[in-house]
Amino acid sequence: MKLGIIGGAGLLGSTTAFVLGMRDILDEIKLVDLNDNAAKNQAMDMGQAILPFSRTKITPAHYADLGDCEVILVTANMSTRQVTDRSERLKDNMGLLGPITAEIKAVCRQDPIVIICTNPVDVFTYVGWKLMGSDRSKVIGFSSNDTMRLKWAVAEVKGLDYRRLECVCIGEHGDAQVRLLDQMTYDGQPLTLTAEETETVICLTKEWFKEFSGLGIKRSTGWTSGVNLAEMIEAIMTDSKKLLPCSAVFGGEFGYNDVACGALCRLGKNGVEEITLPLNNGQKAEMDAAVAKIKEQISWTNL
Numbered sequence: 001m002k003l004g005i006i007g008g009a010g011l012l013g014s015t016t017a018f019v020l021g022m023r024d025i026l027d028e029i030k031l032v033d034l035n036d037n038a039a040k041n042q043a044m045d046m047g048q049a050i051l052p053f054s055r056t057k058i059t060p061a062h063y064a065d066l067g068d069c070e071v072i073l074v075t076a077n078m079s080t081r082q083v084t085d086r087s088e089r090l091k092d093n094m095g096l097l098g099p100i101t102a103e104i105k106a107v108c109r110q111d112p113i114v115i116i117c118t119n120p121v122d123v124f125t126y127v128g129w130k131l132m133g134s135d136r137s138k139v140i141g142f143s144s145n146d147t148m149r150l151k152w153a154v155a156e157v158k159g160l161d162y163r164r165l166e167c168v169c170i171g172e173h174g175d176a177q178v179r180l181l182d183q184m185t186y187d188g189q190p191l192t193l194t195a196e197e198t199e200t201v202i203c204l205t206k207e208w209f210k211e212f213s214g215l216g217i218k219r220s221t222g223w224t225s226g227v228n229l230a231e232m233i234e235a236i237m238t239d240s241k242k243l244l245p246c247s248a249v250f251g252g253e254f255g256y257n258d259v260a261c262g263a264l265c266r267l268g269k270n271g272v273e274e275i276t277l278p279l280n281n282g283q284k285a286e287m288d289a290a291v292a293k294i295k296e297q298i299s300w301t302n303l
């Protein structure tokens, strides 16, 4: 099985290639980038680094080489400004997906699954789906870092082992995220937070992005994204049907239409095979607000 990464020389492209390469589940990972030499540089270095652990080949590539890829990951980015809200990147990245999806459609013999990372990711997942003209199950947005951050905050506040904790964050990949804190489990048993703990957890997750951006390094979350994208791509490539949080294009599920938004999705060889929204009544209002915010931004794209 083969993965193509558009923007493969950049931070997310290279970390994802490395994490997935080390897992030894793919035949080849092809790195396409505007900067040809940077893609070659990454492939030459990474290809050797993973040799003791994996048979996966990591190669520099052009669009013309992507015809046999089952999954295409889009991590291309034009926005280098420091931002406090991901929606500020909308204008900078607006022109990216048109040419990229045209190239994918021209070269891919099969209908590939396209995973969009480019921020604001919910908006660009919807834009990507419109431009690809494929089944909505085949265009997916990456937003599971929010869940990782929420679990990290709960583990910090409760002093628990992250790996034994389950909880999910859906909604917008941004301030309108919906934290499903009432459905948390630890070792499979329900886990509850006091009102004070809940406030601290929410505060930690909100402040994290501000602090990270405020460092002024202009580097995005490469390592967390690499680990979480690898989990998502592995679920698709191995047809595991695992439930993972990601941005899905809604077509009437739970009353939502014409929008991409974070949900808990069953991922398999066909992409998003089921969209679930395990919400209680209060959270339905939060989800409505997230959908309204994303829809407003979609309207700015004049699609």
Ligand SMILES: NC(=O)c1ccc[n+]([C@@H]2O[C@H](COP(=O)([O-])OP(=O)(O)OC[C@H]3O[C@@H](n4cnc5c(N)ncnc54)[C@H](O)[C@@H]3O)[C@@H](O)[C@H]2O)c1
Residues within 6 Å of the ligand: 006, 007, 008, 009, 010, 011, 012, 013, 032, 033, 034, 035, 038, 075, 076, 077, 078, 079, 089, 093, 096, 100, 116, 117, 118, 119, 121, 142, 143, 144, 145, 173, 219, 220, 221, 222, 225
């Ligand atoms: N959804 C998420 O959770 C999440 C998390 C982190 C970052 N991001 C987003 O992912 C995107 C990538 O982030 P990054 O830190 O890897 O950026 P980066 O700048 O390190 O890498 C982007 C790469 O894309 C290449 N590129 C630009 N235009 C291209 C094109 N038309 N075709 C091919 N390559 C092209 C650049 O040369 C560069 O190597 C950004 O939009 C960022 O905001 C999303």
